[in-house]
Amino acid sequence: MAKRDYYETLGVARGASAEEIKKAYRAKAKELHPDRNAANPDAESRFKEVNEAYEVLKDEQKKAAYDRFGHAAFDGGMGGARGGAGGFRPNGDFASAFSDVFDDLFGDIMGQRGAQGRARAAARGNDLRYNLRISLEEAHQGLTKTIQVPTAVACGTCKGTGAEGGSEPLTCPTCSGMGKVRAQQGFFTVERTCPTCNGLGQTIKNPCKTCHGAGRVEKEKTLSVNIPAGVETGTRIRLAGEGEAGMRGGPTGDLYIFIEVKDHPIFVRDGADLHCRVPVSMATAALGGDIEVPTIDGGRARVKIPEGSQTGRQMRLRSKGMPVLRTKDVGDMFIELSVETPVNLTARQKELLREFDKLSEQNNPQSAGFFSAVKGFWDSMKG
Numbered sequence: 001m002a003k004r005d006y007y008e009t010l011g012v013a014r015g016a017s018a019e020e021i022k023k024a025y026r027a028k029a030k031e032l033h034p035d036r037n038a039a040n041p042d043a044e045s046r047f048k049e050v051n052e053a054y055e056v057l058k059d060e061q062k063k064a065a066y067d068r069f070g071h072a073a074f075d076g077g078m079g080g081a082r083g084g085a086g087g088f089r090p091n092g093d094f095a096s097a098f099s100d101v102f103d104d105l106f107g108d109i110m111g112q113r114g115a116q117g118r119a120r121a122a123a124r125g126n127d128l129r130y131n132l133r134i135s136l137e138e139a140h141q142g143l144t145k146t147i148q149v150p151t152a153v154a155c156g157t158c159k160g161t162g163a164e165g166g167s168e169p170l171t172c173p174t175c176s177g178m179g180k181v182r183a184q185q186g187f188f189t190v191e192r193t194c195p196t197c198n199g200l201g202q203t204i205k206n207p208c209k210t211c212h213g214a215g216r217v218e219k220e221k222t223l224s225v226n227i228p229a230g231v232e233t234g235t236r237i238r239l240a241g242e243g244e245a246g247m248r249g250g251p252t253g254d255l256y257i258f259i260e261v262k263d264h265p266i267f268v269r270d271g272a273d274l275h276c277r278v279p280v281s282m283a284t285a286a287l288g289g290d291i292e293v294p295t296i297d298g299g300r301a302r303v304k305i306p307e308g309s310q311t312g313r314q315m316r317l318r319s320k321g322m323p324v325l326r327t328k329d330v331g332d333m334f335i336e337l338s339v340e341t342p343v344n345l346t347a348r349q350k351e352l353l354r355e356f357d358k359l360s361e362q363n364n365p366q367s368a369g370f371f372s373a374v375k376g377f378w379d380s381m382k383g
């Protein structure tokens, strides 16, 4: 793939001033910064291209070489420009060269210094997610489920403060209370949670021996959860205050139960309605008759098949569907007939069917309609 022109990459004209180049670069770098483009896989490689272009165009000598020879100035074969100061590598690690620009960018992107100020000492506990798979019958009935959630609860020894015997916390020496430290990674600067204080901005001189200063301990919590009738895959049930305990007495997070309703071997759910495909014999479909079908509550319903039913015929059983969550509404159940062609016939059965077929010229309305349409089609093609 041909390398893109550096001016084009930055979106400036050839002959742009150093100031214009710098301005264009800042705008592009901000737009494509990986921290802002987690969902865009192209952004990172474009971000690198932009950096590479800027590395060349901001440097008088490299820019002059690029203007004269293009990319060839840097790909080694040319000699010339490459032998210059510093042995320039376009994809190398040149983080230090950018620190002035990145100071700026990060001030903007993070928007945290100044605005947010110091890290909060009492951080809110994490929300927890618990995935619960239930059957369609359970979703129909509603249920109470006992679940075990690994979580963090407030430490009983220090009552969640993290400090032994009520000693006061100190400002963290590593991050000076910011809760974050900055590090060079590849060729850009990243901010991450301070490893000394875990982002709290404070350390404890005499940490509680039970929780090592966190104010909370890992524990498996047993909860009894009410799952209301009518839940669907994707329904979230929020249990306020059942998430992780906060750090050092911070507020507790919430627990979210994410419901997944398993596929059912007989019923297919469509919102509140249930669909069920029922095979019927050729003879029953032709003669009519009663069949018995299952219902989601575990019962059975008798359904009358009208004489001469075709495959695909639908019948509705009112209020035999699913309840609608937090209402009194109930969906319907739909039965769809599937007329089955018999297989593995004996000689006697075949003989009877052949005899039957000879007598049934007037009994197949679909066939009659189809073949008369086909005849009309062929006639029109001849004309």
Ligand SMILES: [Zn+2]
Pocket: 155, 156, 157, 158, 159, 160, 161, 162, 163, 208, 209, 210, 211, 212, 213, 214, 215, 216
């Ligand atoms: Zn403790």
Ligand SMILES: [Zn+2]
Pocket: 172, 173, 174, 175, 176, 177, 178, 179, 180, 194, 195, 196, 197, 198, 199, 200, 201, 202
């Ligand atoms: Zn710290």
